[in-house]
Amino acid sequence: MERVSLDLDNASSIADKDLPSPEDFERWLIPCLAPERFSSTLAPVEKNNPSLSIRIVNETESQTLNNQYRGKNSATNVLSFPCDLPPEVELELLGDLVICAQVVAREAQEQGKSITAHWAHMTVHGCLHLLGFDHIEDSDAEIMETLETAILKALDFPAPYEQ
Template sequence: MAGLELDLDVATAFAGVPSEADFRRWAEACLNPAEYNPNLDNPQLAEPSLSIRVVDEAESRELNGQYRGKDYPTNVLSFPCELPDDVDIELLGDLVICAEVVDREADEQNKPVEAHWAHMTVHGCLHLLGYDHQDDDEAEQMEQLETKILAALGYPAPYQQ
């Protein structure tokens, strides 16, 4: 992989937002998943592009309501990009991560906040790559892959209580 083109937009005054280098490291771990899951449809992207927007609770709530019909802020929203076949750009899509929700969840779940930021980034990127958790089998596969990627990055398993 030549390297991820990352567009990071921090649209919140929240003081605990990770660095662009952190987001890049977490996202890149998802983009070369052959070691984690050799059956991925598009196992390697030559020049992937990703946008991450870090928002406050008001914007997260608005987007969650508009796109998912849920009237509350959420940790991460994923917006995959579906380009026509003749467009030769490897645009994965957009992630919108709510800083306050990620921070609050880390505290409530007794997790290191950096590990939870990493988890939300990995989780969102896997959605952009086509993973989902609509049924139990999909959820188990996605959770296992998240755990493997996060372990490779040096973080604890995200679903252990």
């Protein structure tokens, strides 16, 4: 998979020039769409022209959405909203990611990571959620975190869960 169609919406107060570029997001998303490259136990993504939306928000919008959809009254780094279209709809839409710019910046600083590495991690993490990966159960978390780490290392970023 060499391409993903991306709709990027900056609804935050952060200037576009201070955020990852659309090309950065696409570069980080593409390996997520070929999980079989990173583990022989994972199936390929069955989409030829996948698309998704990323909305970059401030903490207020992140908190509102996190409260509304997850019952957690705080801003969060990334929210994933997978698309579940009926079979007769021939769109290859994966869904929507909502990423909070301020939370990503704060977490990067707290974790001693580069801001770019943390943006890449949150993008990969969110995309994997859109593809059905989860980390609620320990066994699922191990699969997802291993895949995140492999993808980020392939993109020349450090392992995200090592401090």
